[in-house]
Each structure stands twice: as structure tokens, then as C-alpha cells.
Amino acid sequence: TIKGYPNKKKNWSFYAVSAMGVRKEYFVEHTYEPYKSCMTFQLDYSRQSDFDDSVGYWYVCDHPTIKGTSRVFYSCRLKLRGWVPGPVKNYLMKTAVKQATLWVAKESKAQHARESSRRQTPFALRR
Template identity: 55%
Template sequence: MKNSRFSTRFVTVATVLVALLLSCQSCQGRKNYDVPHAHQGVLSPYEPGPFQSLELNKSDEKELEAGKPVMKQQQGSDLAGGAICVQDVDAPKAAVWSQILDLDSYKGKVPKVNECKNYAVQQNADGTTTMKTKMVVGVIPGYAYTSFYDHTYHPEKDSLTWRLDYDKSSDFDDVAGHWHLEDHPNKPDCTRVFYACDIKLKGKVPGPVVNFLSKTALKTATSWVKKESESNPTPKRLAFLGEASPAKQ
């Protein structure tokens, strides 16, 4: 009887915890994101173009030649930080860009991305293209982040930079990111990919979430781009980019 009472109590407590978790998830789902973010940016934005301070040594080149990513960690606080990840891709730049810029197709290709959709696209007079995108990332069970991004594609500088769309609320406190592509220095029709993303989180966050967002996610990002680009070396036309489409580069 003692064991029976213990089992009943355990099941009851577990049921209450599950109910509370579902209730919290339901409340989070009703969060109003259509209000301005708490600030207009606290992280320094990236400038388009090459990463001037990045140097690759012989060991790095050997890793890249073997098909592995190379990550240069940038130190930050517990709630902020990022790194630059470098990856060689056996596909031309146009093919790589057609994967990176096709944000509407990220779900199903990019690990942990539960939703990704452009809600505004605008071609600018200076030749750049603005893409505003809603993205939902599930990091670990119970930790999904909904954020809204303001991307700018700079075709003349082979770069895509982004920050949060501060006209909306996001679950991340701030984000600043940068994709940059270069022709491979030694292999024709191949690309060297550079990726950086700094993320500032809100409040107290479990270590596994911080580690994934500041380290693992960078290698994951360049890995999926390598896989998809090499599987589809012929660039697809992205109609919403018009004259900026990588298929025309």
C-alpha cells in the first residue's frame, strides 16, 4: 500500500507539471509580437564585405581541405557572443547564394528551424535587397525562440547581413549576423563561406542553450549550406530578388 500511495502521488505531481508546461506553452503562443522591441539594438552590426581581421593558418587550411568547418571563437559574456565559422563548398558562389537567400525554404533543410518565412521583401535603389523574416528555432525541449529579422543582401559585396526587425518583439534580446562568400583561392567553381552570428539572450538561460546558439549552431549553419549547395550545384532562380538573383551573377 505504501508503494501504491507513492505511485499515485508521483503520477499526480507529474500530471500537474505537464499541465503547467502545456499552459505555459499555450501562453507563449499567444504572445503579441506585433509591438516594438524593447530597444533598437545593443549589439554592433556587421558591415558587408570580407572579414578583415580573420586569418587562416596552415592547420585551418588542412581542415578546410578535408571538408571540415573551421571556427574562430569570439569571446563574449554568458548572454552574448558569437564566432566566425569558415567552410569550403564544392559548388559555385551562385549555387551557394541560392541556398542561403531562399529563406522560405529553410524549414526541412536547416536543423532546429521549425518555421521560416519572409513577410516583406524590397529591392532598394542602391542595388541591395531587404528581406524581413520570421524564424522559429527549437533549441532543446521547452526552449523555442521566435524572432523577426531584417536581412540586407549586398550582391556587389557578396554579403548578407542582418539584425532584428526592431518594429516587432523577438524572443532573442538582440542578434547581429553576416554571411560572406568568396571564390575559393585554389579550386575553380568552388566557394569559401564565412558565417558569423552574435546572439544576446534574455534573462537566465540553461548552459546547453547558450552552447548550442554560440557554438554548435554556427557549424550546423555552414554544414547544411555545404550539403545543399553541393547537392544542387546549378543555382536556382529566386524571382523575388529580380536583378539581384544569384542565378544572374
């Protein structure tokens, strides 16, 4: 938690992304604010990263038409350090975004399966 902001939590992570023979490593500082249903992130400027800058957020809200489900919004801005050929840069950025968001579908399906199994009555499982 952050002093003076008991509902805010900080977390630091290391990431590595590779594309077309180029490997980039970077350190990220996350700030989670559950009362806003939001997590923001930026480069951890106290560490040396291969990216010049990275900022963004995750935001979760109720789905407007499907009761009991959520929408997850993700936005990220990434700036590479130094010159990288255009095709490599595009592929690297697409790969980074895919790696950053791939877990959402996996975890939401797992959560749905856990909740579905809890809804079954014990009698439905007996033979």
C-alpha cells in the same frame, strides 16, 4: 530594393529554434548586397523577438586554390533575452547556428549535381 541603393535588397524572415525544452522565436531583417558578395542580418527591431539581439553576415568569395569553387563565411552574434541556464544556452546557440548553416551543404551539393549533369554531352547519355 532600397530607395537610393538599387543593388541592395531587403528581406524579412521568421525563425524558431528549440533546444532542451526551450523554444525561441525571432524575426530577422536581411540586407543583400550582391556587388559586395555579402548579406548582413540583424533582428527586425520593429517586431517582438525572444532574443535580445542578433547580428551577422554571410560572405561568399572565390576559393583561393580550387578554381571554379567558392568559400562561404558566416559570422553571427546572438544575445538571449532574460536568464537561461548555461548548458541550455550553449545548446540553444549551437542549435541555432546549425539550423542557420545546414542548408549550405545541401544546396551546394544540389547545385554541383545540376552543373555536373549539364556538362555531360547528349551522346554520353545515349545507349
